[in-house]
Amino acid sequence: MTLEFKSWMQDVQSRMEQTLAAVLPLQDHLPLQLHAAMRYSVLDGGKRVRPLLAFAAGAVVNASPERLQYVGAAVELIHAYSLVHDDMPAMDNDVMRRGKPTCHIAYGEASALLAGDALQTAAFDVLSSYTLTDAPADQLKMIHILARASGSLGMCGGQGIDLYSVGQALSLPELEQMHGLKTGALIRAAVLLGSYCGAAMSDEERARLDCYARCIGLAFQVVDDVLDEEADSATLGKTAGKDAANNKPTYVSLLGLMAAKHKAAELKAEALAAIAPFGEKARGLVHLADFIVERTN
Amino acid sequence: MTLEFKSWMQDVQSRMEQTLAAVLPLQDHLPLQLHAAMRYSVLDGGKRVRPLLAFAAGAVVNASPERLQYVGAAVELIHAYSLVHDDMPAMDNDVMRRGKPTCHIAYGEASALLAGDALQTAAFDVLSSYTLTDAPADQLKMIHILARASGSLGMCGGQGIDLYSVGQALSLPELEQMHGLKTGALIRAAVLLGSYCGAAMSDEERARLDCYARCIGLAFQVVDDVLDEEADSATLGKTAGKDAANNKPTYVSLLGLMAAKHKAAELKAEALAAIAPFGEKARGLVHLADFIVERTN
Incomplete structure (x- = not known):
């Protein structure tokens, strides 16, 4: 990781922390417990990978940080809501997240349910509250992209496929489809949304x-x-070995550890080849590809 | 209820059933159980009071049914998601809704959690997928209105206040604040959203x-x-006497039955006075005020 990239990343992360703290209702707004649970689940945690991707994609079109911070916040709020609900007893029943008790452990199940609901709403509130594009019609398109990426044909659908596949033998294409929705759709939305905040792009560029x-x-x-x-729970900040324990199909269980690592490297190479024509403007995206593939938690 | 109003109401209800069936993913889309749970929770049920209000408000500004049906669908999807989550064991733990088993009874808790999540997303998907206003900037405003009405400072916040007030002595103003958020905010959004679909309105009219x-x-x-x-569960289509059993404050417990009925009549009169200047164009709103106050389930 270069010093320049590290410093850029910290700048974005700190701007995101401030933006998220500003768009979420304060803890002294009624209902207090709900707002406390929302802030607990969003602030002071996470690598902000999706906002980082939005900022890096925005750099390709010279988008302003003042716009990108709200796009980043919207995507991060969707991500945070999905974690809160995914951790609940009816779903993954997990007690640790980002090194602290999950929302329903800290605030109770009812508050976690409502907090997740309200965090999702907050994402669409943010995307419709500020001017993020030169043409309002493009901003409607952005909201549509986020909704489609988050709903039953996107992230939420991926969680459903994941849920219904526990203990079942998925093929590699089925696993890719599931993850393409569960994790991929929102990451894709983060990149695309960032690219709408600046100068126009050709279809080929997009x-x-x-x-x-x-x-x-x-x-x-x-x-x-x-x-x-591979990792232990302390490094991961959440319960490790969970998928194997839950008998969930994973890339490692289907491909083996070495082949899974090889696949990650291949995907990175393909990603970098796609954005090579953007040159220097895409250096944030290049660094993030490294960061995502080489991370240890 | 006049025949003309009854027929208008049935037209809107049947158009809404078709629209909701069309905007929700089909049951043969993956994940099957999730889409089945979503359709189960939305279709063939409910009076569609909020869509009716959107259509009646739209009539004041000559809005087209082709626009109003999507506004109605968005508001109804938010309403449906809130019922699915509100019925879950962590919240009201209710087993009957609209005369049939609640979503988590029929499809399990995990599916109900995801179905509610995806129904909320679907509302914002719908509001950003079709042209609903002449100016795209107004449509962004509509999305903002719906988000604000649904989130932690609106409906979801009202559910939180309700949740945290169980067994507590609320004053009448506190009860009104709670309901103003829990039920009122979304009803207000339905009316306002309908009014954005047609000719421009002055601030005073709005x-x-x-x-x-x-x-x-x-x-x-x-x-x-x-x-x-007053009612029994069969007429109500859901468990009756639930609030008293849960020791929840209600208008009846605070005011008594007669005074509560009187208050409903007073509110209706105030509502009608406000829209009197709209004349004949507001007749749908007038009929709906009757319908809402005189209903038996």
């Missing part, structure tokens, strides 16, 4: 970004599976 | 509509409390 986003989204999940197999 | 919507929203809840006290 298709290149999209190819990058799809490869990186998949690589992200492959690496997640590798880490779930 | 304030009149808003006053109508606030009064009717509150009246709706007062009548709900009266019905919960």
